Amino acid sequence: MKISRFKLMASAALILTSGCANVKPWQRETLADYTMRADRNPIRLSQMQHIWFSREAANGGGGVGGGGCGCN
């Protein structure tokens, strides 16, 4: 099977410039920051919960365990 040079280069480029990246455990400082928390603003949180409740007829389940840093 003959693979064209373009496809080969495109595949290599995909591997090298892959948009997905592993955030290493020691790089999670920003993720653990308070500003990354979805529940940091109580007014906004209650608004979002109201929207969620009205739209989905469901409530809760929005909490995340831990500090967001993915520790443990």
Added chain:
Amino acid sequence: MIMPHFKTKLFALAVPFALITGVVLQAQTALKVGERFPELGKFKFEGNLPAAMKGKIVLVDFWASWCGPCAESFPAMEALQLKYKDHLVILAVSVDTKPSALEKFLKKHPVSFAIVRDAEHKLVEAVGAEAMPTSFLLDGEGVVQFTHSGFNGEKTKKQYIEEIESLLKSKP
């Protein structure tokens, strides 16, 4: 006539494969039990390494001020240091990017064991820590005997004690 479609399908399959492979290739393997811990003298740290480590059991703990379980682990490690002060050396390696964050953390969680900062993240990268905190329990020869990923309170503390006791028993 079928072949061109086959090639297109193959290429369409190759795209997600390439993306996944790209992510997997970036992943790093962690230091395993039985492997020698990297020579600490080869790395640059902020802070001083403990003076007498040779021949002692060493607990190298990688932590960060922004990591909740790390804060929980500090009193447990302090208790271990006091319990096994003649046989155990604890080296806590911070991966914090800001020294001020480390200092603030240490004011809140004062400890007597050695703290250094791996500012360039060279050591933590070399050992491939998989979580925060990650710790390696080394024997007197600097060989990894036990590893811990994360900290689960009393359960982990109990494991540390059992492991240290077993290393002390096997010590010549």
